[in-house]
Amino acid sequence: MANTNQWDADWEVSEELVQRLIYSQFPELTSMRIKLIGNGWDNTVYLVGDEYIFRFPRRNVAIDLIKMEGRLLPKLADYMTIPCPQPLFYGQGNDEYPMPFLGYTYVSGEFPLGVADEQRAASATALARFLKKLHTFPPQLARESGAPYDHRNLRDVAGRKEKMRRFFADLNDHMQEEERLAMAGYLDQVQTDPVQQPDVFLHGDLHFKNMLVDEQGKVSGIIDWGDMNVGHPACDLSVAYSFLPPQARPLFFAEYGEVEEETKRLARMIAVYIPMLIWMQAIADQDEKVADEARATIKRALADEEPF
Structure with a gap:
């Protein structure tokens, strides 16, 4: 697809696609519901059950970024004084969606919209x-x-x-x-x-x-x-x-x-x-x-x- 803005997607990541990718690669999660959280510039984000967040690159530039997260975030555990997601599920691309993706621990909270x-x-x-x-x-x-x-x-x-x-x-x-x-x-x-x-x-x-x-x-x-x-x-x-x-x-x-x-x-x-x-x-x-x-x-x- 032709991109007009910096944040436009190279890949649309539908809920049906996400279900197929997650359930086929991580069968232990098949009993959990999947819900769209939103789209950032680089990734589409889904909540899986109440325990995990999965991020799927929606732009080609995000592929190397999510690979880096998978390698580097575990090394930062001792440096975190505020909770952050930790990668647990390392998903692989296929013919339908040729991108790696990651599943993380869920961190609770809301975006700070309108906070005094x-x-x-x-x-x-x-x-x-x-x-x-x-x-x-x-x-x-x-x-x-x-x-x-x-x-x-x-x-x-x-x-x-x-x-x-x-x-x-x-x-x-x-x-x-x-x-x-x-x-x-x-x-x-x-x-x-x-x-x-x-x-x-x-x-x-x-x-x-x-x-x-x-x-x-x-x-x-x-x-x-x-x-x-x-x-x-x-x-x-x-x-x-x-x-x-x-x-x-x-x-x-x-x-x-x-x-x-x-x-x-x-x-x-x-x-x-x-x-x-x-x-x-x-x-x-x-x-x-x-x-x-x-x-x-x-x-x-x-x-x-x-x-x-």
Whole structure:
């Protein structure tokens, strides 16, 4: 099929196809019901029973990513201070669906849609401890397990700023005047000097569609590890701006450890960039809840007691 958007599928993964693949390869699961959870950019996700999540690549680019998850996630068990899925079922492609797929332990929680700032602030310390520990995983071991190096080229600040200007033009009609002014002001002052920082191991895609919260709004799980890579820590530290309100950020950075201002600036930029993409996809999918959360994330990322 011809793809128009970055998130368009190369493969449609129907429930009937999933049943055939899972039940034929893992007969111990044949008594469990299968339910579609949703589509991300790279994978279609199904719940099997109440115990397992299965992810099926829907884009060709996701094949190597899911293979990497299967190899690398088990090695991270001692580095996880917040629950994350662990691969248990390694599915193989066939003539009908020539892709590998994975079944994981189920991590409970809901996407943080509409969570109040006070609830978000309660996760500041837990998120900081999680990333502080995760970022100590040996980068060389990650690379040997298939993790790419800075595959999104996050250090190219000038190129990212130009993309954000294009996204801004696409989103302009969906923004309120206050939002337009805030975004325009932010983009005008973004510094585009190249950034330098020691490389660390990263989750690589830490936004609200890859996080789960409990009934109190506290982070209960981190999911979708397909973008693991070695690169700039600002990629993950963006969660301090995208998920946490301004008043919780000092606590986050006090727990994580010293972070240079250059890194904080790049973290904020990523915290704005990613939800712009999510917002555009939500508009295309007519998903108002996700669109509203993406809009709120951008507003939160731009908010601060200090100048940008």
